[in-house]
Amino acid sequence: MHELISYLQTFEKPPFLALPKKLEMVFLRYVEEQKILMPCRFINLEDYFDIIESASVDFLKTHYDMNYYLISRMMNVLPNIPVDTVLPTSKLQTLQTFKKALVSANLITKNDVSLLRDHPIVIAYYPTYDKVLETGQIHYFTPKAIPNKLLDLIISEDEFAQIHTAIEIIYQLLTDQKDINHIKIVNATKEDVWLLHKEAQMYGFSVDDGQNIPLDSHPLAIEVIKSLETMTLEEALIALANKIKTNPMIDTAVNDAFIHIINKHSLEVLENNHDLLRFEIEQATLPPIKKTNIVEIVSINDAFVHPNDHYIVLNYTDSLFPSLKKDDDYLSDDEKTSLNLRTSIEENKLIINDLKARVLALKDVTFLMPEKNKGKEMRRSDLFSEKMLRIHAHKADKKCISGSESYDLLDYAKKTYAFNQFNQLSADYSDLHSTFYQKYRRYDPKFKGISNNTVNQLLKQGFTFSPTNLERFNACHFRFLLDFLLQILKEEPKDSILYGNLAHHILSKAFQSTQSINELKEEYLNKLQVSLSDSMKIHLDLFVNRIETVIDYLKAQEINSTFQDYGFELGLDGKIKNHPNFSMKGKIDRVRILNDNDKTYFSVIDYKTGIKKFNFDQFDQGINIQPIFYLNLLKKNHQTPKFNPFGFFYQGVNLKRLNKTEANDEIKQALKMNGVALNNPRLVTAFSPSITITGMKLTKDGSFGKSDKLVDESTLESMIDYIDILIEKAIDTINKGDFSITPLAGKDDFDDSPACKYCPHSAICFMKNRFILSDDDESEERE
Ligand code: SF4
Structure with a gap:
């Protein structure tokens, strides 16, 4: 600035100075600091062109039905369009028509550039001024070059x-x-x-x-736009002014931006023309925070x-x-x-x-x-x-930090990953980065599995499959390894588990025992030896009351059933062919059978305190297999022809806040079983005389309507045998040490895997926020 000021001082009378807006402040600050008399007058070169009133925008929109974007582009060139000469192209002629219309509507004021001709103008750091000024006394300020500059x-x-x-x-x-x-x-x-x-x-x-911040990206501006649906612009702006407190500097800038828009067009025009208001908001920016x-x-x-x-x-x-x-x-x-x-x-x-x-x-x-x-x-x-x-x-300094380049490269890739994912920065990152950034390879946090030796160590005592661990294996191999082989995180007992176990205890006895429900509850709690808070006692009482209602309903539904109870909480083991190290086990909530001529039909009922429905897709994926797993165990323990599967069912037992009214028995609806049975009306009605099973309904001719919940014998058999296939696959994968982190896919790319939803290991497996990354992000991740 010093050089420019010295140059300006060489003029007899202070010249006009055209300087980019950003530099005007710097210039003024410098003048003040150096205590120099102002050596010039600032001019804004645009002020010497024809002045077009803001109302012109609305005028052109109303009279020529043009969109605001086109109008805003034209507004920049309209000052340069003459109204009194013949122009060569139709585009220019159209612009001339618009300009003439604006002149007749008194929306354009002609500026007198001759004023500038009598006065020296210094143009500094401003190369793209308008050519019309060249007729005046233009002086360019060019800073002096340093001699022999390299x-x-x-x-x-x-x-x-x-x-x-x-x-x-x-x-x-x-x-x-x-x-x-x-x-x-x-x-x-x-x-x-x-x-x-x-x-x-x-x-x-x-x-x-x-960078200037777009006005329409600020939450307060968005709020104003939204509130226009229910209030006037004036009311919306008053509400905005009252909200300026969270970040006063930037909030005030938002308010100023709105005031600027209103000054440009008037409140009345904008109130009646929300399109114009939205356009202006889209175009406006907030000044960057210094x-x-x-x-x-x-x-x-x-x-x-x-x-x-x-x-x-x-x-x-x-x-x-x-x-x-x-x-x-x-x-x-x-x-x-x-x-x-x-x-x-x-x-x-x-x-x-x-x-x-x-x-x-x-x-x-x-x-x-x-x-x-x-x-x-x-x-x-x-x-x-x-x-x-x-x-x-410039060549990066190739130095080896740990003594092993491959170790350093891996370390660098891991630390880059940690920085990108979790914003964690290690002290040696800059060193690693400067040394290895050209050899950077993206770190893939996926666990690659474990060696045969380690697998053998882990399986030394053998492994027993249960429905839970097999489902977990199919949902995520890595989680299975952590939960069931390494057992690194034992789940803390939760209230929901207490409720579930209590419900199972009561339900396992209530159908045969002479004890009251409350006695069964006390029996269970005494065995557990837990001390309960007062509020917990009240909740448990409520829960047990509801279980009592459930049992009454179930007993009433079964009164004419010809199926007999075969066992409650029935514990079974099963061997796995060719794999002596592996076995199966399960505890079945309830098994009911029907001796029918020379056959015995088996049904499995699994009590659920939450909502559980059978789903064929999930069954194919191996994550909804519990009652079929039990049928498989029953089959292994009862040789055919004694064992004939009839069906498997989930039975909800937690009624929550349901009511029975004359018009609608919500409890009955909620207690409908959900599962799959043989498509045999005689057997189904023998099992559940009033057919309280979802998806099964008799038609007038005594057969069932179409339902995927009714299958033939061979389908049910193959479903039971599918458990063996799942186990065989699991054993093969486990023996290979393949515990890769490949959880089942969610519904879509951005949906978490159902396996990960409540998984406590996301911090270990790096699955947290995995879906914000895509392969395309690879280059962005690199630093
Ligand atoms: S968060 Fe998902 S991927 Fe990670 S261990 Fe758990 S289930 Fe597997």
């Missing part, structure tokens, strides 16, 4: 190496006591910004790209103006430095020429000359470029000739 260019292997180099340079500057507020990173792409943030964090400082003690990431346009700053310029490649204007404005270059406006080629020339002059006046600037970006070779920018550059190649 520019450092560091070429890194790829985009990641470039970021690493940039961060290391900054780290060195900070170590050398350079003020962090005077270090600027220029020309970073979006991907670079992300990487810079992450890597700077590891070196203990922060970077900030000071932060100190950070390294600022700035665009090329805002850079190279402070001679004391150290600039680290990324991507010195022909496609990115500088990023030039393309002929893709609302007006083409030909149209601009016909309007005597600057074409993109002319503008680019100005940009390049201005940029060169700015850079050559700087004391400290370092250019960086990657040899490759996203695998593609990069070409160096030709902004500065080769003899003006001092080129260095």
Whole structure:
């Protein structure tokens, strides 16, 4: 700024100064600090064009039915459209029609540019001013180049190496006591910004790209938009003003942005035109929050103006430095020429000359470029000739940290994973990163299994399959290993388990015993020797009362059943052919049989205090197998022809808050069994005379309607035998030591696996938040 001020002081009377908005404040601060008399008057070059009133937007929308986006693009060029000359293209003629209409509606005020012609204008750091001003006394401010200036260019292997180099340079500057507020990173792409943030964090400082925040991304703005459905804009804004407290600075900025929109169009117009309001909200941004003690990431346009700053310029490649204007404005270059406006080629020339002059006046600037970006070779920018550059190649320092490179690589990959997933940063991460980032391979946290030797050790005592552990195995091999082979987390007894066990105890005796339900309850609690809180006692009493109701209902339903009870809480073991180390066991809640001629039909009833329904898909997956597992055990313990399966059923026994009314017996509905039986009306009615089983209903001709819950004998047999297949597969997998972390898939990609839902091991298996990652994220994960 010092040089610019000295230049301005050379004018006889203070000239007009055109400076980018961002720099005006810097300029004023400098003038104040140095106690200098203001050497100029700021002008905003746009103020000297025709002024188009904001109401024009609504006018064009109403009269020409155009969308707001098109109107906003046209508004930028309308000041340059003459109303009194013949224009060459139909697009320009249309624009002229709009402008004429706006002039007749008094929505355009003509500005007198001749004022500028009598006064010197200094244009500094502002190459793309309007050509119309060239008729005035224009003076360009060009900072003086440092004689024989050589520019450092560091070429890194790829985009990641470039970021690493940039961060290391900054780290060195900070170590050398350079003020962090005077270090600027220029020309970073979006991907670079992300990487810079992450890597700077590891070196203990922060970077900030000071991006404007879109207004419509702020929760308060969203609230205003939503509340317009039920209140007026004025009411919504009053409500907004009352909410400014959580983050006063940013909340006030939201409020200011709304006030700015209202000043532009008036409350009345916006109140009646919510489309326009929404459009303005979409276009508006909140100013970035000014932060100190950070390294600022700035665009090329805002850079190279402070001679004391150290600039680290990324991507010195022909496609990115500088990023030039393309002929893709609302007006083409030909149209601009016909309007005597600057074409993109002319503008680019100005940009390049201005940029060169700015850079050559700087004391400290370092250019960086990657040899490759996203695998593609990069070409160096030709902004500065080769003899003006001092080129260095940057190679990462290849050092082995632990003594074994493969160990270090794995360590690095794991730590990168931990950083990306859990934001955990280890002390040696920067070292690992700088050494190995080029060899980075994504760490896959999946457990790869265990060796045969370890399997043999674990199975030394043999293994017994139960329905629970077999279901767990099929849901997730890894969880099975932790729960049943390593037994690393014993489940704490929960209240729900107490309720369940009590219900099973009562139900196992109530159908045969002369003891009352309450006596059965006391018997169980005495055996358990637990002391209960008062509230727990009350809940248990309620629970037991409901169980009593259940038992009364079940007894009433079975009164005419010709099936007999064969056993309650029936414990059975089973051998597994060819696998002496493995066995099966189970305790069946209730088995009812029917001796029918020379056959004995077996049915299994499994009591459930929660909701459980049989599902064929889950059965195929091996996770809904309990009662069939029991039928399989019964089969193994009763040789045919004695054993004939009839069916298996889940019986709910927890009524919660259900009622019986004359019109509707909710209890009866809730106590319907759920399961599968032979498609034989005689047997089904013998089992449940009033057929209180879901999905089974007799038609008028005495047969059953279509239902997947009724199967023929061979289907039921094959379901029972399928348990052997599941066990065989499990044994094979276990013997191979394959306990990979491949839980059953959820309903869709973003749904947790049903296996993981209540699993206590997610922190070990890294399944937590797994679904926010996809394979495509691999590159993003890399640092
Ligand atoms: S969280 Fe899921 S994947 Fe991990 S052990 Fe549990 S069930 Fe298996």
